[in-house]
Amino acid sequence: MVSLYTSFFFVYSIYAVVNPFLQVMLRNLGYSYDVVGALLSLFEVAGIIGPLLLARQVDKHGNMKGFVLLCTLLSAMGMVILMTSVNLVMTIIGSVILAFFLRSLLPILDSYANNLFNGDSQKYTLLRSFGTFGFVFFSLVFAATKRPDLTSNRDIGTYELLASAIFFLLVLTWKSEPKPKHESCLLLSDATGPWCDKAFVVGLVIIALNRISMSSVTSFFSLYLAEELKINAISLMNAIGAGSEFFAMILAGFLIQRKKVLPVQLLMISSVAMTVRLLIYALFPSYGGVLAAQLLHSLCYGFFHPAAIYFVARRVKRSHRTLGMSMYVSLGTGLPAVLGSILGGVVVQNHGYRVLFAGYSLFAVASLVLCVVFYRLMTTPAIEKI
Secondary structure, eight states: OHHHHHHHHHHHHHHHHHHHHHHHHHHHHTOOOOHHHHHHHHHHHEEEEEEEHHHHHHHHHOOOHHHHHHHHHHHHHHHHHHHHHHHHHHHHHHHHHHHHHHHHHHHHHHHHHHHHHTTHHHHHHHHHHHHHHHHHHHHHHHHHHHHHTTHHHHHHHHHHHHHHHHHHHTTTTOOOOOOOSOOOSSSSSOOSSBBBHHHHHHHHHHHHHHHHHHHHHHHHHHHIIIISEEEEEEHHHHHHHHHHHHHHHHHHHHHHTTTTOHHHHEEEEHHHHHHHHHHHHHHSSSSHHHHHHHHHHHHHTTTTHHHHHHHHHHHBBBBGHHHHHHHHHIIIIIIIHHHHHHHHHHHHHHHHHHHHHHHHHHHHHHHHHHHHHTTHHTSSSSSOOO
């Protein structure tokens, strides 16, 4: 169990490098905003395809540990290509390989954890909070040491490779993936019936709209800080945002497991918080405004992610759980990031960051509206009992 907790800690240390600094690496290569937006979109496309292609293989053949090790090795290879890139072709190849396999890690890890804990959201969120702690810890270390060197792609990539190596060694100590404790836990359909229900489809749309609004932050927040506000504290601000989600995520897991709140209700809270957060970026472009907006990440993601994971685990059969988690990662978060990055690059190039954030708040509003309209469907009995 210790190895699993430390694995979550270090896998998110990889993301502490890739998430905030990938866009910086692309800018270091001399690409314009439009090209950066297009490359980030390509990164997200590969991040959509990877989990979907690997998910059914994991569900059919098991061996989650083997797939995690493979994805870790190949994602590291993608980073090596990217950090040594000398032309656009190398940049594209490195970005695609990195995204394809790095994004495939998380749904496998989430499926493994949900199977291990038999869907207990409180235990899962405690485990997942170690991932948040890892992200925050390394972000603070980067901020305190002023590392990595933002002008050197090789320096940035080296930190990602080091985190990947430690994670790889930890995964080697995993035990075999857990098997179901009983033959079937289906409530509504047998093994030959649909593997998901209607609420799952509607829920993915709700999640996707929420994540389109978030894509303005994930794709352009670092550049907004550096270029619009002249704030050289990318790691610190990302650490503040991620740190704020720590206790919110644990609280969300506790409330869901105790049946004090429904996943759709947490998704609604997340959409409201996301709307407010983006409007703060747009209307209060200052250090204080950014700080306040980053603290809202506690609700935007700390409430959102446990609700989404629990929702997926209940709305798809266990036999297809990795596929369900991959669809959440790919179609619920990856595809919105693609659309958001493409549109966002054009908006920033022509209208600036304030218009970007204000406009993207409308997607969060749309997500909230769908939650209200389909509230009854989202609260119907689930296909899977966990």
